[in-house]
Amino acid sequence: MMIFGPVIDVRPLFPCERQALLDLLGDLSPAEWAAPTVCPGWDVHDVVGHVLNDYMRRLSGARDGYGGAIFADDETLPAYLARTNDEFVRASRQLSPQLMIELLDHLGPRLDAMWAARDLHTAADLNVSWAATDVDSPAWLDIGREYTEFWVHQQQVRDAVSRPGAVEPDLMAPVLDVFARGLPHALRMHDRPEGSTAHLEVLGPAGGRWGVARQDRRWRMADPEGEPAARVSMDQDTFWRLATRGITVEEARRRSKASGDEELTAAITALLAVIA
Template identity: 80%
Template sequence: MSIFGPLVDVRPLFPLERQALLGLLRGLEPADWARATVCPGWDVHDVVAHVLNDYMRRLSGARDGYSGAVFADDETLPAFLARTNEEFVRAARQLSPRLMIELLEQLGPQLDAVWAAQDLEAPAGLNVSWAATDVDSPCWLDVGREYTEFWVHQQQVRDAVSRPGATEPGLMAPVLGVFAQALPFTLRAHDRPEGTVAVLEVLGPAGGRWSAVWRAGRWRMASQVTGAGEPAARVSMDQDTFWRLATRGIGVEQARERAEASGDPELTAAMTTLLAVVA
């Protein structure tokens, strides 16, 4: 019995998200590239370089079977990612915005082809640690995570240059749905009686309603089980608050101020700590 929700295929969305990103980047003024983002120490140029790094890293690994990863002694995965991301961003500061745009444009379709060849129901090439650490993630969730990564970084650039966009439901709703897969892991420390249900409601055109149920000794996405009863806990927040909470664009306390919660206080408190990035 899977702990994850139903398969979500985001593969057709990668070209659309990239088209929106490239249109945004081509319209930036030179000064815009130096504007600070929510990512500590990174400006717009740095965030775009990080996206380029993601493209190249996944092409190297998933297409070419090349890792090249060298961990320092006792280095955890989050520490490794933080270090290597920073190293790439620093090195990429010598790249022009025009060149980075051209590279994203050229490499993007190659990465799309990698996703298209994936068996979405197979085990993931890279497990999604914020969804589970003791079972293999499905491939569709790994691919979905990559989509959320690109979409969120685009939003960070848009925030920095005050150009909203790419939030239409077709592009944004799958991001929220993938992030909601973190719900069982978020609740993992709280054992409850069999059949206990916790509901997360995200309000807005791209929002939705997701449930986790305690079944067979662990929390699972309720869509994968039957007989889910009335919720013991419910948290409701708007779509902007949810994606920013999940990526720590805002803090837990700020999210709680914007949310409405009812029912089991331990469960609602845990739900408002949901995190859908490696940290």
């Protein structure tokens, strides 16, 4: 769907991102494994347990076709994910750091093989709700969303233990690119004349420029050309933290420069690229 812009193929990056994580985890002290993270109530051990849960859930569902999800009465998807994520994290507290490292190392290549076998242009296993709720997501966007999930959790661990890294452009730029595909959804409530455009510029070695245009009564990804009705500029650290609510919308706006249509710039600076 051209709504989402050109295809991003992140599949070759999973082993690189995972190796950076494994190298990091193998170097942590017991005190660092217990360090609190930005995730409420979760320490580093818990975040790693959550990543392990992500690995196993995707292999079980997408590779093995195992439909083990059981929703409580009237439970929404965000509520289901919050509950089951917390349940797994609590259970994983009995696992040693070494065992979790070994499991990630063992399961990771199986995930890689699963992604490699996918046709990027088919329908996603799981729709990316923060990019659109009224059309099916393509497989490449679902896989890209998974890459951003792993990368962001690695950054949360790095923040918790004050270890910089994994922000090289080849690893970070695709994260920002995938997050930017949430722009049409972020602007969905704002009707504008046909052909209206808005631009987002993310500054830094991994940054870039993205545009959206009003076409056929909806916003779609478009080349950032010409003079837009709204323009927002922010640095790469601000953008990924905004998109994952590592910082508040208000903080992101303080760190950004905006011009033009104020409703559109407000919507861009409220972009969300996680399920909430």
